[in-house]
Amino acid sequence: MKVLLIEDDAETADYILRGLREHGHSVDHAQDGQDGLLLAMRDIHDTLVVDRMLPELDGIALVRRLRASGIRTPVLFLTALRGVGDRVRGLEAGGDDYLVKPFAFAELLARLNALARRPPLAETPLILRLADLEVDLLKRSAMRGGERIDLQPREFLLLEFLLRHADRIVTRTMLLEGVWDFHFDPKTNIVESHMSRLRSKISRGGRDPELIHTVRGAGYLLRGPTES
The missing domain is CATH 3.40.50.2300 (Response regulator)
Known part of the structure; x- marks a missing residue:
């Protein structure tokens, strides 16, 4: 061994x-x-x-x-x-x-x-996708509509966490623990500021439909665009 x-x-x-x-x-x-x-x-x-x-x-x-x-x-x-x-x-x-x-x-x-x-676990996907958004966990890269999105390391972790919890509401506490490894509330706007920057990059300056939605009083939701 x-x-x-x-x-x-x-x-x-x-x-x-x-x-x-x-x-x-x-x-x-x-x-x-x-x-x-x-x-x-x-x-x-x-x-x-x-x-x-x-x-x-x-x-x-x-x-x-x-x-x-x-x-x-x-x-x-x-x-x-x-x-x-x-x-x-x-x-x-x-x-x-x-x-x-x-x-x-x-x-x-x-x-x-x-x-x-123990028998080996099933392969974990190395690429996460939602609509036209794609994240490669091995290359640590993100793309939307075939165009590369330049993300800072913490923004990448934040997007990865949202994708792993797609179509589910994630709370501020979940993000602090899962992305920042904080087991306390630092009483800052660290989540909100990172989420704002990530949202802007993902929507590419408003050119694409929003994927990250704020659920008032609950948290955030990553969801694909719905048909009108």
Whole structure:
């Protein structure tokens, strides 16, 4: 089994690395989230072991980016956080299993073996479409009516989130958690300002029908144009 360990704590990393290698497994190691993301996207692994709290890029954000890129490698989260809410957020972000520190190596190995035995999931679509709007998740590009739309990274994530929830109302709280990874309200107009810019770009200065609609008192809705 080839494993990618993304863990910044030297003692924990050494404990896992020695154990896995003693059992004959191949292990790559990254000490922060950014390096871990690059390794996970560059090489093929059977399983990932991801610490929940990482420097540069935390584990939740890392796994979300992997899943958005179509990488379905099973992920085992390691965490010192024992709350149910923390585990739920990790699983909703795309994690497959959770192990709370401190842990016995035998349990970690058993969980990794179980994840590696799972049949591969169905392919995740790498292109999202609505009407004449098309988003390529691998190239990180967006087009409408065959014309490229230049988006900033956060605008791209916002559009991707809306497309994944097309024809459903998304609330401000959902956007803060899903796009900005905020679990609190920063009391700014960050959502509204980004949504305004994205709406203008998607409608290409008003030349095309609106796809992003404001639902007063509820949130936003991405919906294809309806026939009059």
